[in-house]
Amino acid sequence: MAYATAIESLADPTRRRIFERLRLGPAPVGVIARGLPVSRPAVSQHLKVLREAGLVVDQARGTRRVYSIDPAGLAELRAWLDQFWTEALTSFKAEVESAPRGPRRKA
Amino acid sequence: MAYATAIESLADPTRRRIFERLRLGPAPVGVIARGLPVSRPAVSQHLKVLREAGLVVDQARGTRRVYSIDPAGLAELRAWLDQFWTEALTSFKAEVESAPRGPRRKA
DNA sequence: GCTTACGGTAAGCAATAACTTACCTTCTGT
DNA sequence: ACAGAAGGTAAGTTATTGCTTACCGTAAGC
Numbered sequence: 345m346a347y348a349t350a351i352e353s354l355a356d357p358t359r360r361r362i363f364e365r366l367r368l369g370p371a372p373v374g375v376i377a378r379g380l381p382v383s384r385p386a387v388s389q390h391l392k393v394l395r396e397a398g399l400v401v402d403q404a405r406g407t408r409r410v411y412s413i414d415p416a417g418l419a420e421l422r423a424w425l426d427q428f429w430t431e432a433l434t435s436f437k438a439e440v441e442s443a444p445r446g447p448r449r450k451a
Numbered sequence: 452m453a454y455a456t457a458i459e460s461l462a463d464p465t466r467r468r469i470f471e472r473l474r475l476g477p478a479p480v481g482v483i484a485r486g487l488p489v490s491r492p493a494v495s496q497h498l499k500v501l502r503e504a505g506l507v508v509d510q511a512r513g514t515r516r517v518y519s520i521d522p523a524g525l526a527e528l529r530a531w532l533d534q535f536w537t538e539a540l541t542s543f544k545a546e547v548e549s550a551p552r553g554p555r556r557k558a
Numbered sequence: 559g560c561t562t563a564c565g566g567t568a569a570g571c572a573a574t575a576a577c578t579t580a581c582c583t584t585c586t587g588t
Numbered sequence: 589a590c591a592g593a594a595g596g597t598a599a600g601t602t603a604t605t606g607c608t609t610a611c612c613g614t615a616a617g618c
Contacts, residue, residue, distance in 0.1 A: 351461055352462045354458055357455070358607095383607075383608065384565075388566055391566095392566080404615095409566085418532065429522075481595080492579085496577085496597090497576090514593065514594045516594080559618105562615105563616085564614090564615085566611105566612085567611085567612080568612100569611105572606095574603100574606095576601105576603085578601080580598085581597085581598080581599105582595105582596090583596080584595090587593105588590090
């Protein structure tokens with residue numbers, strides 16, 4: 345059920361930017377915030393959400409707190425998506441091939 | 452850039468339930484709504500969002516409108532996630548192995 | 559030991575969005 | 589042709605949430 349919090353976390357544009365920043369490598373809060381148009385506390389709050397979703401991990405380094413991507417949440421999300429994958433492909437193909445009648449949209 | 456609308460669409464619990472219902476096979480709006488605790492118009496609105504995100508397609512069948520999963524949006528989402536996959540695994544492994552100092556959380 | 563830097567938390571505000579009811583259009587069957 | 593069913597759209601309400609500023613704890617360096 346943890347895929348839910350993961351996907352909900354990544355729905356926010358700012359959190360996606362944070363997450364994508366971490367894809368380049370681990371970084372402390374201040375550095376992450378410097379590259380974004382929001383305040384440092386906002387970034388802290390976002391990182392908390394991402395951490396609780398299992399998408400990032402943090403590590404104390406003196407007074408800094410270095411964040412990096414946690415594959416755990418990513419794996420959950422991927423697993424959930426894959427549930428749809430084969431199923432969607434087969435049923436989609438069947439639909440398209442069998443029922444070509446009726447307008448698809450008004451105009 | 453379409454992965455953004457896809458992930459934002461699936462962030463909503465009700466839309467996820469709709470999407471998961473469609474995993475079982477195509478269904479008209481009324482049938483989908485009957486299995487959910489929200490009104491039919493709400494389902495219509497959700498389906499519109501999912502359609503614009505490329506996650507579902509609809510097909511007119513007389514007065515019904517049958518919805519089914521569209522693999523397109525799913526593919527975009529998967530591709531975006533995969534960008535993190537290898538990168539995250541390697542950098543995560545490197546982090547864990549190299550820096551075992553400092554408490555990870557306060558208590 | 560004191561100052562400074564870094565970052566998490568609290569409180570408050572404003573914008574978004576998920577729902578509702580009401581309405582209108584369109585297709586079907588008699 | 590008309591009655592009814594199915595569903596998309598409009599307008600309005602309410603809850604959520606992402607942001608801000610202010611504050612506090614803690615580790616590092618002189």
